[in-house]
Amino acid sequence: MKSFVFPGQGAQFPGMGKDLYDSSPKAKQLFDQADDVLGFKLSTIMFEGTADELKQTKVTQPAIFLHSVVTALISDAFQPDMVAGHSLGEFSALVANGALSFEDGLTLVSKRAMAMQKACELQESTMAAVLGLADEVVEEICAGIDEVVVAANYNCPGQLVISGSIKGVEMACEQLKAAGAKRALILPVGGAFHSPLMEPAREELAAAIETTAFGAPKCPVYQNVDAKGHIDIMEIKSNLVSQLTAPVRWTQSVNAMIADGATSFVECGPGKVLQGLIKKIDSGVETASI
Known part of the structure; x- marks a missing residue:
């Protein structure tokens, strides 16, 4: 069985998508449609913009999605x-498997990006990459700190990202290094994604998702929140909302897909980050990109 996987923030690069636009009339139509939906020339920033321009919140998430x-x-x-x-x-993934229309998916991604940006501005916060410790050790250290700091991304065994207040993340990094982490490195991000500090954004996204029409997916989507395959629309919507304040359980999702019969993983989108993570989770599965 084949699983198709889609990257998140950080996969962007200058010039992204220009080859697609130039080689396919359908791609050109979707890029032009995206510019209309967003009300600005996302395609121009993707094709001609600098790395810094691509890092703007209102640009990054729609660009990777597109x-x-x-x-x-x-x-x-x-x-x-x-x-x-x-x-x-x-x-x-939800647009690709038919649960969301292209226009609705893009609109939700844009609203999500702006809501996250606003939440970041309410409180200074950050994230840090932790390498070389068991998940349980990281969780235990975070739980013992009297500040907001939580496990946010379970990327692969021995690679976890934590998220929270600046003080909380700094305190956790010190304790994690003392506990034997190979690295505990604060990341150049604008806020504490996938932590309780994203609650204002979660509420805003919930309102947008509530008024968006979802259709029956062609195949299950394995969602970040619980690492299970879903086809029920109400469950999918609820999990999408919860995702903003809950951790990304990528390791668990990949293992669940393998347990359910996935033998190959194909990455759709910019970069090859997910292929690398999947190989670290299970070196026996095939990975590729389209």
Whole structure:
């Protein structure tokens, strides 16, 4: 069985999508449609913008979403038995598997990005990558700190990202290094994604999702919140909302897909980050990109 997976924030690069736009009339139509929906020339920033311009919140998430969805929709090879996305990538996965229209998916991603930006501005916060410790050790240390700091991304065994207040993350990094972490490195991000500090954004996204029409998916989507495959629309919507304040259980999602019969994983979108993580989770599965 084939699983198609979609990357999250950080996969962007200058010039992204230009090859798709130039080579496919359908891709060109989707890029032009995206510019209309957003009310600004996202395609121009993607094709000609600098790395800094691509890092703007209102640009980054729609850009990765657009590249990922176009890659899937114009490919004859896109025949999924299951799909999953890392954080933002979950929206790409839901458009690709038919649960969301392209326009509605893009609109939700744009609203999500702006809501997250607003939540970041309410309180200074950050994230840090932790390498070389068991998940349980990281969880225990975070739980013992009297500040907001939680496990946010379970990327692969021995690679976890924590998220919270600046003080909380700094305190956790010190304790994690003392506990034997190879690295505990604060990341250059604007806020504490996938932590309780995203609650204002969660409420805003919930209102937007509530008024958006979802359709029956062609195949299960393995969602970040519980690492299980879902086809029930109410469950999918609820999990999408919860995702903003809950951890991305990527390791668990990949293991669940393998347990349910996935033998190959195809990455749709910019970069090859997910292929690398999947190989670290289970070196025996095939990985590729389209």
